[in-house]
Amino acid sequence: xxxTTKIVFQNLKFLFLSLVIFSSMMVTLLIIxxxxxxxxxxxxxxxxxTEFGFSLITAISVLSALVIxxxxxxxxxxxxxxxKMSGGIFGSIVGSVAGACSCGPIGFAVISTxxxxxxxxxxxxxxxxxxxxxxxxxxxxxxYFTTIKSLKTECRINL
Amino acid sequence: xxxxKGAILGIVAISVIVxxxxxxxxxxxxxxxxxxxxxxxxxxxAMGSPILGDPSAPITIVEFxxxxxxxxxxxxxxxxxxxxxxxxxxxxxxxxxxxxxxxxRDSPKASQATYCADDQGKYWEYHNFLYSSQESKIDSxxxxxxxxxxxxxxxxxxxxLFNECLDxxxxxxxxxxxxxxxxxxxxxxxPGFFIVGTDDQKQIxxxxxxxxxxxxxxxxx
Numbered sequence: 001x002x003x004t005t006k007i008v009f010q011n012l013k014f015l016f017l018s019l020v021i022f023s024s025m026m027v028t029l030l031i032i033x034x035x036x037x038x039x040x041x042x043x044x045x046x047x048x049x050t051e052f053g054f055s056l057i058t059a060i061s062v063l064s065a066l067v068i069x070x071x072x073x074x075x076x077x078x079x080x081x082x083x084k085m086s087g088g089i090f091g092s093i094v095g096s097v098a099g100a101c102s103c104g105p106i107g108f109a110v111i112s113t114x115x116x117x118x119x120x121x122x123x124x125x126x127x128x129x130x131x132x133x134x135x136x137x138x139x140x141x142x143x144y145f146t147t148i149k150s151l152k153t154e155c156r157i158n159l
Numbered sequence: 160x161x162x163x164k165g166a167i168l169g170i171v172a173i174s175v176i177v178x179x180x181x182x183x184x185x186x187x188x189x190x191x192x193x194x195x196x197x198x199x200x201x202x203x204x205a206m207g208s209p210i211l212g213d214p215s216a217p218i219t220i221v222e223f224x225x226x227x228x229x230x231x232x233x234x235x236x237x238x239x240x241x242x243x244x245x246x247x248x249x250x251x252x253x254x255x256x257x258x259x260x261x262x263x264r265d266s267p268k269a270s271q272a273t274y275c276a277d278d279q280g281k282y283w284e285y286h287n288f289l290y291s292s293q294e295s296k297i298d299s300x301x302x303x304x305x306x307x308x309x310x311x312x313x314x315x316x317x318x319x320l321f322n323e324c325l326d327x328x329x330x331x332x333x334x335x336x337x338x339x340x341x342x343x344x345x346x347x348x349x350p351g352f353f354i355v356g357t358d359d360q361k362q363i364x365x366x367x368x369x370x371x372x373x374x375x376x377x378x379x380x
Contacts, residue, residue, distance in 0.1 A: 034230055034365045040375065045368040047237045103228035103262055104348040104365065111261055123263055123297040126229070 004151050014069040022065035025096065029057045032100045056133040060095035063140035064088065070147045078154045087143035095136030099129035200360035202344050202353060204255045206336045209282050212253035218379055220252055223259040223341045223351040226269035226289045227297045231350045234366035235290040241369040251380060256286060258334050259341035259349050263298035270334045272307040275324035279316050288314060354379065
């Protein structure tokens with residue numbers, strides 16, 4: 001499993017892509033979830049009681065940074081189908097959207113724009129933030145393992 | 160004879176007007192005992208909470224919040240206690256809460272309930288009770304009318320007065336006014352804060368840590 005992962009990330013292009021995906025997802029989600037503030041000063045903090053939410057965001061960012069480049073490697077280098085890519089994208093999007101619409105500016109914008117429909121959607125995404133993020137992690141993990149399996153087969157790696 | 164009749168009619172007419180005026184002014188939707196000129200910086204806080212702390216403190220923290228907002232809950236439990244200890248209880252600052260009830264259908268009702276508690280002199284007790292009783296789901300029923308009444312009962316409020324106030328929606332316009340103040344002042348989410356000093360005011364968006372408030376307020380003292 002580790003060897004298969006190494007094959008992908010030995011290619012600097014995919015390593016760079018992975019770092020970009022991880023850092024951009026992590027920073028964006030931490031800002032949206034109010035672990036990082038940019039104004040009036042740059043400040044980071046993990047309030048008491050929100051540690052689990054922080055660890056879910058970290059897990060989603062790490063898994064997205066693994067799964068998406070590995071699937072792109074499959075598609076570009078091995079000319080494989082794009083089917084497994086959708087699992088990675090789906091997991092990343094669900095993980096990102098869950099909790100994004102709480103009482104912050106995004107939630108306010110959604111409710112202001114879409115009225116009661118927006119409020120219902122916001123309430124759903126806020127209320128089920130943790131289960132949705134766990135589902136996203138499970139989807140990303142399944143995609144990761146199926147990608148490893150398919151890379152082993154397609155690359156004919158003998159481990 | 161005609162003059163006497165006219166005088167009697169006049170007295171009757173005036174009495175009717177006085178009785179009507181008294182009944183209108185005592186209807187639940189009209190009785191506010193507020194200082195409508197109260198402002199902090201550029202914000203009208205006339206319809207907001209009573210002032211927490213010394214009213215003559217040099218700094219006022221204006222908090223815009225929603226009782227169903229999780230981040231408001233986080234701020235209430237993680238940052239506010241330190242602000243209370245270092246600034247409000249020492250007379251360096253005071254705090255006004257202004258309702259920005261936009262998250263769900265129970266949010267405006269919860270805000271109205273705080274002013275019904277204020278009618279009996281227990282605004283801050285009720286406010287604290289709400290933020291201590293918040294549940295993780297928006298509109299799950301934790302802040303519906305029945306629960307709001309149960310909270311009032313727990314605080315020992317006169318239930319007849321409280322129920323009448325809450326059921327009549329006595330303070331619904333007050334909440335609308337406060338939410339409009341939030342929008343007019345560029346608040347785009349809760350909690351939102353303005354730190355108002357003698358010369359300037361600074362805006363803070365979100366449940367930011369104590370260090371941020373400390374840095375801003377220390378620069379104003």
